[in-house]
Amino acid sequence: MTTSDRTHLAAPPLPPGRSSLVVTGFMGTGKTEAGRRAARLLGRPFVDLDAVIERRTGRSIAEVFQQEGEDAFRSLERTAVADAARLSGAVIATGGGAPLDRTSFARLAEDAVVAVLTCEEPELLRRLRHDRDRPLLTHDPPGRITLLAERADAFAAAGGSLDTTALDPEQAATALVERFRSTTSAATEVRIAAGSSTVVVGPGTVAELGFELRRAVPEATAAAVVMDEAVEDTAGASVEEALRRAGMPVLARAVVPAGEGAKRVETTAGLWNTFLACGLDPTGVVVAVGGGTLTDVAGFAAATYLRGVALANVPTTLLAMVDASLGGKTGIDHGGRKNVVGAFHDPVLTVADTTLLGPLPIRLIREGLAEVVKAAVIASPLLFELLEGDARRVLADPALLAWVVEQAVRIKAAYVSADPRDRHLRHSLNLGHTFAHAIEAATAYATAHGEAVAIGLVAAARLGAAVGVTDPGMAARLEALLVRLGLPVTVPDGVDPAALLEAMTADKKRRSGRAMFVIPAPGGVDLVEDPSPDEVLRALRPEAAT
Amino acid sequence: MTTSDRTHLAAPPLPPGRSSLVVTGFMGTGKTEAGRRAARLLGRPFVDLDAVIERRTGRSIAEVFQQEGEDAFRSLERTAVADAARLSGAVIATGGGAPLDRTSFARLAEDAVVAVLTCEEPELLRRLRHDRDRPLLTHDPPGRITLLAERADAFAAAGGSLDTTALDPEQAATALVERFRSTTSAATEVRIAAGSSTVVVGPGTVAELGFELRRAVPEATAAAVVMDEAVEDTAGASVEEALRRAGMPVLARAVVPAGEGAKRVETTAGLWNTFLACGLDPTGVVVAVGGGTLTDVAGFAAATYLRGVALANVPTTLLAMVDASLGGKTGIDHGGRKNVVGAFHDPVLTVADTTLLGPLPIRLIREGLAEVVKAAVIASPLLFELLEGDARRVLADPALLAWVVEQAVRIKAAYVSADPRDRHLRHSLNLGHTFAHAIEAATAYATAHGEAVAIGLVAAARLGAAVGVTDPGMAARLEALLVRLGLPVTVPDGVDPAALLEAMTADKKRRSGRAMFVIPAPGGVDLVEDPSPDEVLRALRPEAAT
Incomplete structure (x- = not known):
């Protein structure tokens, strides 16, 4: 197939939800520990952006610095900060260099409460003395942290400071929670504009x-x-x-x-x-x-x-x-x-x-989560990673589930606002649905919609990888996540993939001349017109691909 | 009732239709005769604005000048010109002073072809010598028309000239038609935007x-x-x-x-x-x-x-x-x-x-004309007067009927464009319909919609006069026109006006708290909330009013 058969649909900006709490500050100020504990106190998900980068690269921050250099790291960090800015109502700890990129940080800070943790230099030296994983400190003279002064302006501009010199992590977390509570509404409900x-x-x-x-x-x-x-x-x-x-x-x-x-x-x-x-x-x-x-x-x-x-x-x-x-x-x-x-x-x-x-019934929760996963895939990489990390807890923890609903509603609302009558951008929401509708029909609706969507999402990721657009690892990640959520990922027994293919393409072709599939693509989705029947078939039964 | 119960809805501008031919020029240049003959050749309605003013005032132009002065006449002329500007595809002869009011004339000229008839002074003097009804010439010295020079600029600005010195009216008409044909499409169809x-x-x-x-x-x-x-x-x-x-x-x-x-x-x-x-x-x-x-x-x-x-x-x-x-x-x-x-x-x-x-069947034409009359009442006084003058011909002449359809479509389109979802201005189109719906229901729909609208229009005009808004002569004019169009104007035998009143008001009141009537008002309609039952009843059976 040629590239002219594909249209990229970029994920739109998301409407505000509840404010996030962003915790930043120099290395050693205790951002991660204080942030994690504050999240627990607030009952909100916690995101550590350095950990996000490590998980995404499969290496430690120090290794990324050593092997690819600071510029490559900053680029990864910018992406992680941008992804975090698409979450609402979370607690987010950034790396110590994040506020230096003022543009990306400003977007993260926009609807958030920002706390800049500080610490006096002697205490900081004490905290960092056994730490060999701080690449930017290796050239400092003994007893000095030259970076501290260099970054002072950026931190001062980032938000209100919280001196942690005399605080242990639990005390710092309590102080963060108090500040957050004093500047944001304690209401648990959130009002989201959808068109x-x-x-x-x-x-x-x-x-x-x-x-x-x-x-x-x-x-x-x-x-x-x-x-x-x-x-x-x-x-x-x-x-x-x-x-x-x-x-x-x-x-x-x-x-x-x-x-x-x-x-x-x-x-x-x-x-x-x-x-x-x-x-x-x-x-x-x-x-x-x-x-x-x-x-x-x-x-x-x-x-x-x-x-x-x-x-x-x-x-x-x-x-x-x-x-x-x-x-x-x-x-x-x-x-x-x-x-x-x-x-x-x-x-x-x-x-x-x-x-x-x-x-x-748990079955109904699982069904809905298939649509949540879809929303995450098209518009919120970090939401997807959080679901991967916390799949079981989402099913068990009502507060986390409510937070997930908030994120999914914001995503759906963004597409609806941008394209109320489903003319173009909103087609993104059909990810997995061309497959799902065919599966539902083929099983006479014995397969529930959410279950069919789960199967369809995996197939769409496989199709996307086959046409060279979707990350080749995405189908496996989707499979793993959906299985952990208790959702099916393969075409039900007794359903012939060839018949599904026929239903999806022949019918469409007869009526408007084109069969349209949505596949995951970096930053959104691609619409693919008339992929080859072979590609579609292999997406439905990967075993046939070998 | 108080004025706070009423809302005025002014008639909106109308979308363009086919171009009109506007014939103007100094008195004695033969505008009326040439215009009338050109209209016949073109198969278009003819409107003589001086005749419109005479009909509206019941007096000759000379009498209006004598009894009310030139300012009063110019005001009447301005209104007539504005009304003519709301017609499309007509031939319109103006009075000789109309181009002097450049603002109102420009609106008339906007979508029209304008021809300024001229004539050399000696010939003009010859044509006017027996005319005693030209109030503005009475103070001229013998053998001179001082006004001719004074108005030269305004006429030059009004449009292209046509010298009629050597033309008889039939020749002038032919020249007008040739000019009109050369500048407008010969197509008989017209494209009107409606939202x-x-x-x-x-x-x-x-x-x-x-x-x-x-x-x-x-x-x-x-x-x-x-x-x-x-x-x-x-x-x-x-x-x-x-x-x-x-x-x-x-x-x-x-x-x-x-x-x-x-x-x-x-x-x-x-x-x-x-x-x-x-x-x-x-x-x-x-x-x-x-x-x-x-x-x-x-x-x-x-x-x-x-x-x-x-x-x-x-x-x-x-x-x-x-x-x-x-x-x-x-x-x-x-x-x-x-x-x-x-x-x-x-x-x-x-x-x-x-x-x-x-x-x-003629019955279906009559039915449609009830809605045309309604459209004229709310948005085009001259269309209403043309219908009054040509009622029988509208039923007999397909070209005139097609022209009437063009006018009515432009009016409906204007309201639809201004208020696509019928939230406010478009309520104007319900003139007569509160009565009509009750009459249709009371006769189990034996009374056709158009017939019910005809009856409702007369009732609305009576109600409007009773509340002091509608011209007291309007109900009688409507009755006369609708009767000539073969439409009923009184509540059918066997239908009790009191029951209609009950249906119109009690039901409305129960559901949304207000009964709303539309009545003709200068320049559009008024919405009247909750008129007194007596007023509504008298509108339905005027004999009870005496």
């Missing part, structure tokens, strides 16, 4: 739904609540209570059967009837409570009732929180085809209450 | 549909044609032929039963099935051929198939040409309520072929 709509993420946010709705749609007079029967007594009841507390009349409550079978025109017509019967008018709001199936069908009913009434989504599954409930795609299945009927209808508000994830 | 879509109006334009579609949607690969069974062998066949000639594959042809009964979810689902079965993909276009009912339901199917595919409308009734097929409102009836389900979906293209109106 014209707002996503509120955080534990317990459903309780605020009514007030958030009044804020988002001041002219709203009443609501009709549409809920999945599976959440009627839990999230559904909480939503009704929250609306009542904000004085928002609930004109109707429609309970829709659980499962994909509800996504059809008869359900939609039933919802229209409910809206009509309760007198929902153009000043009313439809509140959709459930997973992606529910928000799809309730959203479509809202999009088409009176040519569109306001819609608020309360996703109750991870997949809906990070994907389905955001971005305005609504729809139903028809004539045996999924989502073939629908409309773009942006919710005015999405409330992603992460406590709703607690009681969910 | 993001284009409307092509004119006789025979269906033949160009395929090429117009290729121009509007260069990426289109195929079409599905949806047609009303009533036009299957006529307009439907022409559309298919036009697509074939432009090399646009027709993947499917769906024939929908005639009548409002087709506007339901079952029809929509059937169209989705057709689109699916023929493989219509995101690069396909739905072409809707029929009246408002057909374009509504086909448009809704197009709006919701694959979350919206391109739509082109070929309206085959006058009502659909001037109203239903423009502006993106699509929808179906549901649960006994009209248009309660739908979507905004702008057609990429609307082709209004006025030859399709020829074979229509």
Whole structure:
């Protein structure tokens, strides 16, 4: 294939989330230790950028310096700092030279609280005396650290200082936490802009739904609540209570059967009837409570009732929180085809209450994580590495899972804001999905969407490597991560890869003349048109490649 | 009621249509005669602005000068010139002083061809010698016209001159027509911008549909044609032929039963099935051929198939040409309520072929004219006066009817462009419709929409006069015009006005707290909130007012 068949789609800037805490300072000031402990106290993920570079290169910082020189190291550091700037709400320790590159550091500092750890020179000498891994100190005269004065200006410009001379790591961490708490809101919820709509993420946010709705749609007079029967007594009841507390009349409550079978025109017509019967008018709001199936069908009913009434989504599954409930795609299945009927209808508000994830079957969490992994691959290398490092903890720790939701929502929101109607950049979000849709159809939807996406992600990485774009190690890393998350990575038994190939390409070709695949590429994704059938086939069954 | 219950919505500027021919020049140069004959040769309406002022004041120009002075006359002239500037494709003769007000004249001249008739002074004196109705000449010395030199600059600036000294009126008219033909396209079709879509109006334009579609949607690969069974062998066949000639594959042809009964979810689902079965993909276009009912339901199917595919409308009734097929409102009836389900979906293209109106039953032409009258009332006083003067000819003369369609499309397009989603200004188009919808419902839709609008327009004018906004003579003028167009103007026998009042206000009040009426107001309309029940009732049965 020629390069003209490929289009690169660079990952867009991400909207702000909660502030990160950035810990920097001269070597030996205790950034890593204090940062790690502060992260634990704050309940936030910790990222040590020197460790990131070591993991990425497979060598120690000292080795990188020795073997490739300082310039090569600074380039790696600049990339790590830029990647860290795409995270929100994390604790990030940088290397001691990071603030010297003021442009990249400023981006990291932009929405963050920056603490510059300092230490008086004698104490610093004492701390560093046994350290043989500090390449920049090897030429200093005894009893002096010449670099300290050279870097003083850059550190002073980087942020407020914290003198650690007399502090042990635990005390330094406590001081960091106090500073962070004093400059950022203690609220656990975060408000993320997604095009014209707002996503509120955080534990317990459903309780605020009514007030958030009044804020988002001041002219709203009443609501009709549409809920999945599976959440009627839990999230559904909480939503009704929250609306009542904000004085928002609930004109109707429609309970829709659980499962994909509800996504059809008869359900939609039933919802229209409910809206009509309760007198929902153009000043009313439809509140959709459930997973992606529910928000799809309730959203479509809202999009088409009176040519569109306001819609608020309360996703109750991870997949809906990070994907389905955001971005305005609504729809139903028809004539045996999924989502073939629908409309773009942006919710005015999405409330992603992460406590709703607690009681969910683990299978549903795993499914949603497939979309999170996809988001990380296309737009946040560090999020991907954090998932690799903490895969099991993400499944076990609600605070970490909530943080992951925040990151995934920010990524989805960025693409939706940049390309609301899915005309170009937003195609990036289809990574793995050309394969996934074919697998779902071939198994008559016995393979769940998230599972199919997991298989598709690995296939896409293999295809990307075959065409020389994707890092050749990516497919193996994806496989390892997805397996640890409990997701499948190979085409299900009984499904013939050749039949999948036929479904993906022949059908597309017949209809619009082109089969389009998304593959991971540095800094984003590439769109690949009409890859060779062989390449696609080998992506689906790597054993055939040998 | 207080003034705070009213909002004025001023008529917006209108988009360009075909060029007008503006004939101006000094008194006695023969503007009126030459203009009238040129209009006949061109097959365009003729407007003499002095005659407009005389009709509006009920006095001769000389009387206006004598009784109110020149300033008052100039103000009336300025208004008439501004009103004429809102027409397109007409022949307009101005008074001899019109070019002196350079601002208002420039607006008239903007999209027009301007011809300044001249005449040598001796011949002019000869022509004017028996004329006692020229107030500005009464103080001239014998054998001199002092004004001629004073106005020379303004006339020179107004446009190209045509010396009529040696021409009789027929020769002057021929010269005008030649000049007009040499500077404007001879094409009978006109292209009007309506927001993001284009409307092509004119006789025979269906033949160009395929090429117009290729121009509007260069990426289109195929079409599905949806047609009303009533036009299957006529307009439907022409559309298919036009697509074939432009090399646009027709993947499917769906024939929908005639009548409002087709506007339901079952029809929509059937169209989705057709689109699916023929493989219509995101690069396909739905072409809707029929009246408002057909374009509504086909448009809704197009709006919701694959979350919206391109739509082109070929309206085959006058009502659909001037109203239903423009502006993106699509929808179906549901649960006994009209248009309660739908979507905004702008057609990429609307082709209004006025030859399709020829074979229509006269009742359908009358119905469409009710919406034309509405458009004239809200946005074009001169169009309204032209309809009053030529009511019968509009019904009989296809060229005049086509011109009227052009004016009405420009008006609808202006409101749609200014307020695509019907949030405020576009409410102006609901003039008469609050009444009309109640009347249609009360007669179980035995009263056709256009007929109900006619009745509603008169009621709205009466309500407007009652609240002191609408010219008190407007209701009577509307009644006279609509009767001459063969439309009803009184609430049908057996319909209780009190029940209509109840339907219009009680229902609105229950749902959003306000009943909103649109009334004619100088320069546009006023929105009136919650008029007193008595005022509304008297608007519906004026006999009760005495």
